[in-house]
Amino acid sequence: MNTLLRPLQRAATALLMILAMQSTAQAAGNDAISSHSATVNGVTLHYLQAGKGGESPIVLLHGYAETSHMWRPLMLQLADRHVVIAPDLRGAGSSSKPEGGYDKKTLAQDIHALVKSLSYPKVKIVGHDIGLMVAYAYAAQYPDEVESIVLMDAFLPGVGDWTKVWLLRDLWHFHFYGETPLKLVDGRERTYFEHFWNDFAADRTHSISEADRQFYAAEYAKPGGMRAGFEYFKNFEQDAKDFAGFAQTKLQMPMLVLSGEKAGGQFLIDQGRLVATNVEGVIIKGSGHWLMEEAPDQTIPALVKFLDK
Known part of the structure; x- marks a missing residue:
């Protein structure tokens, strides 16, 4: 025995x-990964920070239905050579939620003020979903202060034939704001977000984890969180005007575009080539919109390789 x-x-x-x-x-x-806050540009921004080293700092910008929390797995992969900053955008997570300022030009100015408060003269910037719009607005406004840029699965309002995306199946949520929508989602934040986490994924059973779903639903359920989130979409028409103007001067820094095969596909890559001269496009095979969660084995290596150049 x-x-x-x-x-x-x-x-x-x-x-x-x-x-x-x-x-x-x-x-x-x-x-x-440490947690911090800074009051800049009239708002208080919460941000995560990790890493050290002499390479250019990296700024990671989250999208809708998520917060800076989404970047934790990537931050640890970059922290050996870079300082990595992942803010909660104005209106999200633990950042303040004022009445206005949700156009992407202003959101980018928030992030720029944060970067300046940390005394970084130049950064590499990455954005997913709404975050990619903020990343583009940052690079367009401060091109001499951006070493490289990554856009991850969504679209750029006002660039090319963007209304084909804007007017498709998601038309309802782009216009879902105001008193009645807020009452409808009050206490039902997770039910609302399940639409995005499930239907925007290639496979709803291989999307945002259960723990993260609970975390994000609680973050957006904070006072003012849903109202602020709706403001990101309410400002698309202003963003389209701003971006059409920005696109008149093409970005010169290297740009990487990552797009889900089962989501944005080629569309965002084509948009990237309309606004920048040095664009590398990669379609993440088999993935829907949630690239970091659905296909980390493709997404994280592609990001690390580009950002470590």
Whole structure:
């Protein structure tokens, strides 16, 4: 009997050691990412920060139905060579939620003021979804202060034939704001967001994790969170006017465009080539809109490779 038990005991001991190592690594990763806030451009922005090194700092901008939290896995991959900053946009997460200022030009000015408060003269900038619109507005307004830019799965209002995207199946939520929509989603934030997390994914069972769904629903349920989120879409018409003007001067810095095969596909890559001269486009195979969660094995290496150049 002892002869049979010893291999089982050794296997159990080995498993416990592996679990302990994973727990330690996860704890170390969490400790490596610190939480901060800064009052800039008339708002208080919460942001996550990690890393060190002499390479240009990297700014990561989240999209709708998420917060800076989405970038945690990527931050740890970049932190050995870069300072990495992941803010909650005005209106999201733990950042303040004023009545106005949700056009992407102003949101970019918030982020620029944050970067300047941290004394960084030049950055690399990455944006997903609404965040890509802010990233583009940042690069268009401060081109000499952006070393490179990444746009991840959504679209640029006002650029090319953008209304084909704007007027498709998601027309309802682009215009879903005001008193009645706010009453409809009050206390039902997760039900509302399930539409995005499920229907924008290639496979709803391989999208945003359960833990993250709970986290994001609670973040947007904070006072003013849903109203502020709706403002991102309410400002698309102003964004279109601003971006049409920005596009008259093409960006010169390197641009990487990542787009989900089952979501934006080629469309965002084509838009990128309308606004920039040096564009690398990559379609993430088999992925829907949530590139970081649906296809981390393709998305994170592509980002690290580009940002480490």
